[in-house]
Structures are given as structure tokens and as C-alpha cells.
Amino acid sequence: MFLIIIGLLLLVVGFVINNPALMIARYARPTQLLGGVVLLIGLVTASVRQIDTGEVGVPSLFGKVKDETLNSGLNFINPLSEVTMFDIKTQNYTMSALHDEGDKEGDDAIRVLTADGLEVIIDLTILYKIVPSESPKILKEIGGNYKDKIIRPVTRTKIRDNAVYYDAVSLYSIKRDEFQNRIFNDIEKNLKIRGIMLEQLLIRNINLPTSVKKTIESKINAEQEAQKMQFVLQKEKQEAERKRVEAQGIADYQKILSTGLSDKQLQYEAIIAQKALALSPNAKVIVMGVKGNTPIILGDK
CATH class of the missing domain: 3.30.479.30 (Band 7 domain)
Incomplete structure (x- = not known):
């Protein structure tokens, strides 16, 4: 548009000074030719618009918006039109x-x-x-x-x-x-x-708000403490159950010993234990007493 205005001004000046009475009349013709060239260049450049990728152009002429868009690339338009660019990327x-x-x-x-x-x-x-x-x-x-x-x-x-x-x-x-x-x-x-x-x-x-944040934090802390306490209680219950089973096993074992073992079996178990001790290099077996009595084991230390 700028070149078009300059070209028109040069043409006007050329016609104005085209008066033989003026000393600069000889510059009228060159001024007109220059104005015509500038005007032509302005019209050509104003008629071609390049639209970049990711944009569209909307032409308007004298304030009236046209219902068309100029897509990316070179577009030929009315040289007097004004183009408003819109970014169509995200x-x-x-x-x-x-x-x-x-x-x-x-x-x-x-x-x-x-x-x-x-x-x-x-x-x-x-x-x-x-x-x-x-x-x-x-x-x-x-x-x-x-x-x-x-x-x-x-x-x-x-x-x-x-x-x-x-x-x-x-x-x-x-x-x-x-x-x-x-x-x-x-x-x-x-x-x-x-x-x-x-x-x-x-x-x-x-x-x-700060008050709400504190309330939420207190609630979360309370929930975490409750979960921790549930874990502790569960662990204690499991430990109590383990002790109960262990105690029951000991009671059953003692009951079996008190009702099911004879004197001969006890004597046999004692002989087995004494034999194991006799095999130890640090123990000596000395049998004392009458028949049927339990031997006495003496160590060397």
C-alpha cells in the first residue's frame, strides 16, 4: 500500500509540473514515468500475500470483511484489501x-x-x-x-x-x-x-483456605493413627494366639508324660542319654549303686 501511495503522489506531481511556464517542466515526464513504475510495483506486491504455515488470513476491503480465508502459501487478492492474520495452531x-x-x-x-x-x-x-x-x-x-x-x-x-x-x-x-x-x-x-x-x-x-488445610491434615493424621493401631492390635492378637497354642502344646506334652510313660521306658531314655554323654571326650561314665539305679556321670572338669 505504501508504494501505491508513493506512485500516485509522483504521478500527481508529474502532471502538476507539466507546465511549459515552469522551469522544472522538463522533469514532468520522468516523474510521471517513475510514478507509474512505482505504482505498478506497488499494485503487484499488494496483490500477492504470503500466509505462513499455521495461519490463515481474512481479507477486508474498506472495513467490509469477506467471507473467505487465505490459506498458507501465496494468495492473490485485491491490492487495496487489508489482511488480518489468525493463528490456527494450538x-x-x-x-x-x-x-x-x-x-x-x-x-x-x-x-x-x-x-x-x-x-x-x-x-x-x-x-x-x-x-x-x-x-x-x-x-x-x-x-x-x-x-x-x-x-x-x-x-x-x-x-x-x-x-x-x-x-x-x-x-x-x-x-x-x-x-x-x-x-x-x-x-x-x-x-x-x-x-x-x-x-x-x-x-x-x-x-x-488455611483452616480447611489444617482440618484435612488432622483428619489424615487421625486415619493414619487408626490404621497403625489396627495393625498393632492385629499383631498382638496373633502373638496371643501363638502363646495360647504353645501353652496348649506344653500342657498336652506334660499330660502325655504323666500318663503314658512307664518306669522301664524312663530307664531306657536315661540309658540313651548316658550313652550320648559317654561318647563325649569331655565326659566319663562311672556306674555306681545297685542294679536298677540310675548311673552317676562325672565330668573331668
Whole structure:
């Protein structure tokens, strides 16, 4: 467009100075030729637009948006048209409490009220992309700044609207996936009618109030102590059962000894024991007494 304007100005100047009464009249013809060349170059360059990969262009002429898109590569258009570029690759928008992570500087986390009236702080990232065929509609109805006009307000509003159905603890634990799926469906429906496709919604963090965190920690500690006590009780029961079985075995053994052993059997067992001791290099066997008495074993130390 710049070359077209310069070319037109040179042509106008050439015609203006094309007056024999002027001393510079001899420059009129060269000025007109130069203006024509510049204008031609401007028209040619303005008629060809290169669209990079992952982008589409939407042409508009004098403020009127055309219902067509320019795809990647070289495209021939009206040289007077203006082309607005749209990124159709996957984009992300992050709202975080950390100052250097979100798209906005400072604390940009979403603060919501839960069903039990507590304030919960949510960090999240959404992945989305522009539907190429819907880019003319976006330019007409929203403009190029669709992040601040649509993505951000819709996301924050829908999260607040859905958080009121959950209490803080459930939102943090057992109902987290359900909450994420619910807001995904709600946001997806609202973005779709505006030509934007929601690909994924990632809840990065849910920060509970300090009082709720302490309550959860106390509950977890109590559960762990209860499990530990159950383990100790189970172990003690097993040890008591072991001792009972051992005691029963000893009682049964003593009963057998007291009722089932004869004098001859006891004498035989004594002889076996004495024989084993006699084989020891550190023991001597001396038989003393009358027949039938138990021998006395004397050691050498």
C-alpha cells in the first residue's frame, strides 16, 4: 500500500509540473514515468500475500470483511484489501497465582466461592485453537483480541458458576475430576458458538483456605493413627494366639508324660542319654549303686 501511495503522489506531481511556464517542466515526464513504475510495483506486491504455515488470513476491503480465508502459501487478492492474520495452531491461556506463569502479570488466579461459603483459589491452563473457517466470523464479531474478549472472561465466569455446586474439600479431592469435566463441557459449548475449539482444560492447582488445610491434615493424621493401631492390635492378637497354642502344646506334652510313660521306658531314655554323654571326650561314665539305679556321670572338669 505504501508504494501505491508513493506512485500516485509522483504521478500527481508529474502532471502538476507539466507546465511549459515552469522551469522544472522538463522533469514532468520522468516523474510521471517513475510514478507509474512505482505504482505498478506497488499494485503487484499488494496483490500477492504470503500466509505462513499455521495461519490463515481474512481479507477486508474498506472495513467490509469477506467471507473467505487465505490459506498458507501465496494468495492473490485485491491490492487495496487489508489482511488480518489468525493463528490456527494450538494456543494456551494460563491463569496462575504465580507472578511469572500466567498470561497476565501478577496474581491472576481464579477465586471462587464453594457451596460451603469458602474461598478457593484455582490455577488452570486451557488449550484451544481457532477454527479456520470461522475466522471471518471472529473478525466481524470479536476482532483480533479474542483472548481478552472471549477466552479469559468466559473461562473465569464458567468456573465460578460451577464451583458453587461443590464444597471445598470435595472440590480438592474426590470431586476434582468431575468438576474439571463439568467446566470443560460448559466452556467448550460457549467457545464453540464463537468459532473457537476448546481442546483441553488443565486444573493445575486448587488452594484451600488455611483452616480447611489444617482440618484435612488432622483428619489424615487421625486415619493414619487408626490404621497403625489396627495393625498393632492385629499383631498382638496373633502373638496371643501363638502363646495360647504353645501353652496348649506344653500342657498336652506334660499330660502325655504323666500318663503314658512307664518306669522301664524312663530307664531306657536315661540309658540313651548316658550313652550320648559317654561318647563325649569331655565326659566319663562311672556306674555306681545297685542294679536298677540310675548311673552317676562325672565330668573331668
